[in-house]
Amino acid sequence: MTRVRVRELAGWLTALAIALIVTGQVAASARSELLFRDGDSLVVALFAQSWLAGDPSNWAMSSVLFLPETAVFAGLDAVLPFDVNGVLAANAVVNLLSLYGALRFAAGRRRDDRAPVAWALIAMAVFGALAMTETSSSRDALELASLLLTTTYYSATVIGVVLTIGVIRRFVVHEHHGAGQLIALALIAAVSTLSNPLFAVWATVPLTAVLGALALRSTARSRMLLPLVVLIGGTALGFIGRIPFAAWIANTGAGYAQPERWAESIGYYAGLLADRLSTPLGLAGTLLTAALLVVAIVRSARSRDPSERLVALAAWVIPVLVVLGAVALGTHAARYLQPLSFAPVLALVAAPRAFAIPRPRPLIAIGMVVLLAASALSIPRLASAVHTPDAALTCVTDWVDASGRTGAGQFWTVRLPKLHLADPSQLVQVDHRVNGYAWLVNRTDFDVGAVSFLIEDAQTVAWQLPLDAMPDDIIECGRYRIVDFGSAPLPLGQPHS
Structure with a gap:
């Protein structure tokens, strides 16, 4: 096995350890209500179990169809000897691992001067730290990172957005070929939009602005405009693909847009932010997010590499535009602002330059021992949360x-x-x-x-x-x-x- 493969495998194993730690902590807090018991959070489990049982299907869904989420849950339910809560917990771990994979992809290919595995792990650890600062049982709290652990609150859309940025990055730096990246981009956009129209708001619209701005400053405009055309085309195909599911879509989501209530929306989200800042953990999480946004802005301004600038711009442009759009449309739902949690961590993989560690082997060994011990302790903690008597x-x-x-x-x-x-x-x-x-x-x-x-x-x-x-x-x-x-x-x- 080559050193590159060993490094990648070590990255996945480390990501698994982090995922177990984060899931164990969230499940042991009041946030477990969203993981295991909240009415909204159970639709994917109900849908998947009905599908596995072969029941006649005439579902009334929201504007979200949860197709990738249901496929993941059904697959886990079919192969794992767990009860429903156990599968929900395993799904949370898989969601976090999927985020690591997307971050690793967005970090780009490895070169002698790059350490994409290390920076993807750092980004995942920071995201996990954000999730662990979230401890309320409310689905309406401004606690957005931990929503990724649920099966319902758009985990596939989060992964789809990060993968989209990674695909575009790789196309931008690929000077001679790129048909594979463009096909992958179209498929991700189409499937993501088919399942959840929010993909257009979280990815297509902001990345149109990012790629358009980069094209104006680039001598190779086609490297920016071509993926933009493919992204828009894939999104359009996704919307067309929703037509056969019209009978299942009980609410298209159009009614959620109430622009005349923008002032109420500002007050609502400001109140959620005030609640978040009222606790020490909430304050720490908010400051960490703010720091990531600053890093993203600085890197987007200083970087001369177009692929690095692309990722850094996405890290702060996406959350800013999503928040402005949510207010302009008069929305009142914290879950729509999830890019505030996952997009800023992209700043950490925008320029994944290699860094030297003094006496690396002892430090890495100590770090791995601590991480493995913490993940091992998280397993019984997670099992306890799963099997809490009711x-x-x-x-x-x-x-x-x-x-x-x-x-x-x-x-x-x-x-x-x-x-x-x-x-x-x-x-x-x-x-x-x-x-x-x-x-x-x-x-x-x-x-x-x-x-x-x-x-x-x-x-x-x-x-x-x-x-x-x-x-x-x-x-x-x-x-x-x-x-x-x-x-x-x-x-x-x-x-x-």
């Missing part, structure tokens, strides 16, 4: 499994028990009037026509039931209650999204 959830799933009947619950209440049932179709997602709620769920669930019990918890909106609807029994299950209407089932109303 007596209330077990009470509900055992009762429903044993009943052999079909019940219902509202979105934020029903999705966790639904995921953990032997037959998820035994729980139907409804609104407070017991109308089918077709959102991030398989519409075939509504074919049952009526339900014989309701599940509720503190998040459940007060039911509006027929006056003659009287429960036979109420079963207390910790934070849940099962309201049993076995003798007089409740008909499902007209489904809506």
Whole structure:
């Protein structure tokens, strides 16, 4: 095995150790709510399990189809002997490893004066440090790096953006050939856009600005404009590819744009930033992000290498334009600002120059021992988070499994028990009037026509039931209650999204 291959393998093993440490820390914090239990976070697991079971599919998705995310989860679920939480944890590790691979690709090819593996590992470690500063259970917090560990919050889009930058970088420095890079660029853009239109906002629009600016200052304009044309073309193909999935897309996302609410958007995001700065870890994470943006700006101004300048510009132009765009469109969702977490770390791989370490072997050996020890300690920590007992959830799933009947619950209440049932179709997602709620769920669930019990918890909106609807029994299950209407089932109303 050549030294280059040994170095690359060592990079992947080190990245695995970092991924285990980061996942263990996030899973041990209140952020585990998003990994394992949040209603939004479970759509990919529900989708993948339905697909693996061969159920008829008539899904009501958001504007995001989660196609790469579902393929990864389904693959892990098919080969790993884990329960659902174990697969979700393994998926988090895979997402982080995928980010390392994308960063390594964006760092460019190895040369005598370059150390792309080392700088990709540094960039991943910094991203992991950002994720470990995020400890709230809120999906709306300005804690963006840890969202990559979930199966739902656009992990494939994050990886797609970083890979896109890497492909363009390699095309720019490839003087004689580049057809392979252009094909890869078109495929990444098409698949990413097909699955999630946010790719156009996070990558196509900002990189159009970056490549356009570089073309104006370059003597080899075709090296900048050709990938720009391919990127735009691939994005357009992705949008066309969404047409056959129109029946699955319950919300195109157009309604999220409310430009007249830009002032409210500023206030909303400013409030999230204030909350982030109110804790020591949040302050540290924010300062680290700010430092990375400064490094990116300085490198983009000083670098004379067009490929280095490309990556450095992307590291700060993407988050700046995304934030400005989110405000201009009047959005109110922290997850749209994820480029603030992953794009700035590209500054660390923009110019991955080799650096000398005094007495490298002892220092590297010590560092590897510490890293391996920390990752080994993270495995039982992660296992503990995965297998934390949930007596209330077990009470509900055992009762429903044993009943052999079909019940219902509202979105934020029903999705966790639904995921953990032997037959998820035994729980139907409804609104407070017991109308089918077709959102991030398989519409075939509504074919049952009526339900014989309701599940509720503190998040459940007060039911509006027929006056003659009287429960036979109420079963207390910790934070849940099962309201049993076995003798007089409740008909499902007209489904809506």
